[in-house]
Amino acid sequence: MEERRSKVSSGDTFSVVLALFGTIGVIILTYYGSRWYATRFAKTHGSLTGAKHIKVVDRLIVGKTGSIVIIEVAGIQYMVGVSEQNIQILTQLEEPIPEEKKQEISKESFLSVFKSFTQKEK
Numbered sequence: 001m002e003e004r005r006s007k008v009s010s011g012d013t014f015s016v017v018l019a020l021f022g023t024i025g026v027i028i029l030t031y032y033g034s035r036w037y038a039t040r041f042a043k044t045h046g047s048l049t050g051a052k053h054i055k056v057v058d059r060l061i062v063g064k065t066g067s068i069v070i071i072e073v074a075g076i077q078y079m080v081g082v083s084e085q086n087i088q089i090l091t092q093l094e095e096p097i098p099e100e101k102k103q104e105i106s107k108e109s110f111l112s113v114f115k116s117f118t119q120k121e122k
Contacts (some may be wrong), residue, residue, distance in 0.1 A: 057097055070097060 057070040057077060066083040070093070077093040 072096070 053074060055072045057072050059067055059069045061067045063083075066081070068090070069080045069082055071078055071080055075096075077096045079090040079093060081088045081090050
């Protein structure tokens with residue numbers, strides 16, 4: 001009986017490997033499908049947050065529950081104090097602060113950082 005248990009047929013191994021690759025394929029398809037749907041949804045609805053007329057330009061955390069936020073409403077920027085209990089407009093900015101675009105991480109920048117770390121260790 002022990003001979004039967006130790007022998008695994010090649011058909012069983014093939015079915016396990018096939019099921020593994022099928023599962024990985026479903027995960028990859030789900031990932032790319034959700035990315036496609038999110039970009040399509042953002043294009044048709046404006047923003048993923050739903051805000052069309054209000055933008056947060058910058059935020060500074062000043063305590064456990066407090067922060068100072070610069071928001072833009074209809075082209076006018078305001079400095080707002082925000083805490084758990086209160087939201088208060090501090091001032092209207094005379095000169096608008098330009099909104100910084102988030103820097104995209106490219107393969108080149110990753111490779112340069114990786115190379116700099118590997119060279120430091122030598």
